[in-house]
Amino acid sequence: xxxxxxxxxxxxxxxxxxxxxxxxxxxxxxxxxxxxxxxxxxxxxxxxxxxxxxxxxxxxxxxxxxxxxxxxxxxxxxxxxxxxxxxxxxxxxxxxxxxxxxxxxxxxxxxx
Amino acid sequence: xxxxxxxxxxxxxxxxxxxxxxxxxxxxxxxxxxxxxxxxxxxxxxxxxxxxxxxxxxxxxxxxxxxxxxxxxxxxxxxxxxxxxxxxxxxxxxxxxxxxxxxxxxxxxxxxxx
Numbered sequence: 001x002x003x004x005x006x007x008x009x010x011x012x013x014x015x016x017x018x019x020x021x022x023x024x025x026x027x028x029x030x031x032x033x034x035x036x037x038x039x040x041x042x043x044x045x046x047x048x049x050x051x052x053x054x055x056x057x058x059x060x061x062x063x064x065x066x067x068x069x070x071x072x073x074x075x076x077x078x079x080x081x082x083x084x085x086x087x088x089x090x091x092x093x094x095x096x097x098x099x100x101x102x103x104x105x106x107x108x109x110x111x112x
Numbered sequence: 113x114x115x116x117x118x119x120x121x122x123x124x125x126x127x128x129x130x131x132x133x134x135x136x137x138x139x140x141x142x143x144x145x146x147x148x149x150x151x152x153x154x155x156x157x158x159x160x161x162x163x164x165x166x167x168x169x170x171x172x173x174x175x176x177x178x179x180x181x182x183x184x185x186x187x188x189x190x191x192x193x194x195x196x197x198x199x200x201x202x203x204x205x206x207x208x209x210x211x212x213x214x215x216x217x218x219x220x221x222x223x224x225x226x
Contacts, residue, residue: 040200043155045216100204102156
């Protein structure tokens with residue numbers, strides 16, 4: 001089956017660094033995506049990994065280990081506007097066609 | 113133009129009504145998706161269209177009927193919905209189903225079924 005897990009909630013302070021973890025079990029892994037979603041709004045793309053290692057994009061970095069079924073999103077220099085839900089999504093080809101399957105999501109609160 | 117446009121933004125309907133949600137993109141994407149999202153939950157895949165043909169139906173009840181009239185448009189026809197169908201309905205698109213790239217999401221339709 002398919003299983004993508006994230007912590008439900010995290011709290012951090014403005015200016016700090018936070019790491020949001022994602023573990024997955026899928027039958028046909030084909031890439032992992034991170035999205036940010038503010039309440040009532042559409043998810044917006046943050047980062048993408050298909051090979052092992054770290055991808056850096058400004059204040060956001062994402063890491064992938066395919067052998068461990070593990071990824072994390074690292075947010076640096078946290079700002080109040082970073083308070084949102086962060087969704088890990090796996091592109092899976094296990095059923096014979098490609099699907100984007102979303103994890104449980106992590107609600108991040110940034111405190112002043 | 114990198115937008116996916118969804119209308120209406122909000123919809124309230126009774127259980128006997130028939131309504132439609134609309135989604136449009138002009139990025140030349142040939143894969144389009146419907147997701148359902150309940151409050152504080154992740155988006156759940158409902159349907160995938162590839163080159164205007166339905167390629168995935170995630171066992172969605174028949175009261176939801178998707179339609180892809182052309183490569184830019186995606187509709188979701190609603191009939192005899194239940195209160196538990198109240199949710200945010202998100203449309204998304206990507207280059208093709210086989211291309212490994214991000215999804216572009218619309219801002220969603222917030223649906224309330226009374």
